[in-house]
Amino acid sequence: xxxxxxxxxxLLVQCALPALWLLFSFIALLLLRSRSLPxxxxxxxxxxxxxxxxxxxxxxxxxxxxNRLDNSE
Numbered sequence: 314x315x316x317x318x319x320x321x322x323x324l325l326v327q328c329a330l331p332a333l334w335l336l337f338s339f340i341a342l343l344l345l346r347s348r349s350l351p352x353x354x355x356x357x358x359x360x361x362x363x364x365x366x367x368x369x370x371x372x373x374x375x376x377x378x379x380n381r382l383d384n385s386e
Contacts, residue, residue: 338362341373 341362345355362369 337371337374338369341369344377345373 342359345358345362350358358369358373362373
């Protein structure tokens with residue numbers, strides 16, 4: 314047990330970051346798929362999420378473009 318020390322926290326962070334990256338990317342792509350955005354906008358968001366995964370997914374979750382059709386007649 315002496316091998317676990319200060320580096321344990323660093324190791325946990327290094328394991329958590331890829332998990333968060335995958336989680337944010339997956340959620341953002343699922344939300345992007347369910348939106349009624351034009352295909353061009355969906356393609357741009359998808360490229361942004363894939364090329365810059367963590368920031369792209371986080372940006373999409375924050376911005377959440379809302380171009381839904383209002384069917385409140």
